[in-house]
Amino acid sequence: MTAQPRLRLADLGVTLGPHPRGRHNAITDVPGVLVGHSTVHTDRLNTGVTAIVPEVIGADRRWIPAGLAVGNGYGKLVGATQLQELGAIETPILLTSTLSAYRVADALLGHMLSRPGYETTTTLNPVVGETNDGFLSDIRSRPLGTQHVEEALASATSGPVAEGSVGAGSGTVALGFKGGIGTSSRTVTVGDARHTVGAVVQSNFSGTLSIAGVPMPSAELVPGPTAETVGNSCMIVVATDAPLDARQLARGARRAVFAMRGVGADFAQGSGDYAIAFSVGQAAPPDDALLSPLFQATMDAVEEALVNSLLAATTQSHADGHIAHAIPLPAVRERLAAAGVVRVMDSNV
Template sequence: MTAADTRLRLADLGVGAGAFPRGGDNAITDVPGVLVGHATVHTDRLHTGVTAVVPAMLGAERRWLPAGLAVGNGFGKLVGATQLQELGALETPVLLTSTLSVYRVADALLGHMLAQPGYERTTTLNPVVGETNDGFLSDIRSRPLGEEHVAAALATASSGAVAEGSVGAGAGTVALGFKGGIGTASRAAPVGEDAYTVGALVQSNFSGTLSIAGVPMPADELAPGPPAETVGNSCMIVVATDAPVDGRQLARCARRAVFAMRGVGSDFAQGSGDYAIAFSVGSGMPPADAALSPLFHATMDAVEEALVNSILMATTQTHADGNIARAIPLDAVRARLKAAGAI
């Protein structure tokens, strides 16, 4: 990679974290025990993949984690949504992928889980798989993703820095007129007398006018060519925390995660499938609701930054038929942020 190709995250541009500090890697993996892996496909006709968010503690000894779901707009194919909402329990890793591959990916995730030690007698399991539509840059009807890609994403799941941009489930997505993709961020926040981490990972594929730190970045002014078209117009958000919050409280966090989309300029179009899943790896007595405001604030900040990172870190991708989703020009972003006094 040349210096000209180097992408930068929001923190690299000098934009502050806000009310709460970023975590060590500024990623969802700052939450203890949360891992991320990708399987990415880039060819002349395919830009697609699978991204896995894996709570390492799920298994035979701990079959579920408290979780909550928020549906900003239900134009989507979120496998496992109703049981997640009804029971407030996450039983599997959360996988993200392409719209028409979601069912093959869900079946592969189910097979993976049933093959794990301790699951030999399991007769019911709720795989959770979300999606956005990468059809602008990928031959989506070929449904190219399945068992091998799920296995690769799960096998490569690790802690530490997370690959962002045009990788995994974000390989072919488009956001706010630019190339979108996978983004992540985290914050440390107090809940009562204790400090906890909240992290977010997003798959961005929605329309509107980009705003970074409150500064408009219209694609028709910044992009070197025509703005990319968003197909399917959706966003998946995964939030993790080590705060010992319960399913009801996590649903409240998830709603704040969807709210954060407006901070980067989402127009919440009618065909948008906007979902947030929040889960906790913590244990202990849930805090009083009166102590949750900092966690809500930190969630929105982390999600907003993750959405921005998904665009800043994305690289230009082209389909053989001529469709192009261009990376946002970082020099133009920096100039606008400086002019506005944001950096």
């Protein structure tokens, strides 16, 4: 039997927010932003690394402005304090599994120090975020390191982004379903200029899923017990070519965390919910009075990225019997149609 192809929110005919999606509906619609993955799937491991790479960072431009928002600080975000203090990132942003975060950070540091122009560098701040994939992976083995970091960085490209059970999303669980990596983008006018904002998410949190305001409880949509979210966290990375400064980016990052509520996050006490926003723009920052459309576009892109992370994910299991089911697409379409969000279409899709 041929596996059913996974879909994205746009494929279901759902419009989310007033701003149009970018060409690929991905963070890579922001010029010069690349994404790559290293994915590990075995009978005991479902884990990996996802790299978000601003091409501009290098020997000629050592940092770009960035902002951090902490929704709940129960997490291991390597590099967070310097990012917050200086309002800048100096490296690509990597996402991975909780107990592998420190090995991944060391490998990222080694990668950067080996680059031309960094021969005399004595301080550098690697940024690595994580969520816990321990329900579907032997997390204590800490299997990720230099090989996986180099693979994720080397594979980083523009264009469409692989989503679902890939890279850092290989073993995550969200809202009772298989979670994963998701992405989306919006184009928006800021003042007289047209800009793009895009997001990548690593979903691994609890709550009751809602898509475009329509409840999708996992207990009603998947067979057997719903998957358990271990660690209960979410990492969000937002990129834009709007020339925002660090303070403005931190404001945008806070909106990115707010977007989690739109898909039904319960923000449990043990959740580590973080958003990092950065800009590759180089002009003077716009006046704050012009930022509301960009904030709205950020929330819409993040909400859609979170939904895409579930829609694209495939069912994954572990040798100990744990299983996280992919959300069933026919049931999603049926509920959206019943709520009048989309028209009734071919039931085989």
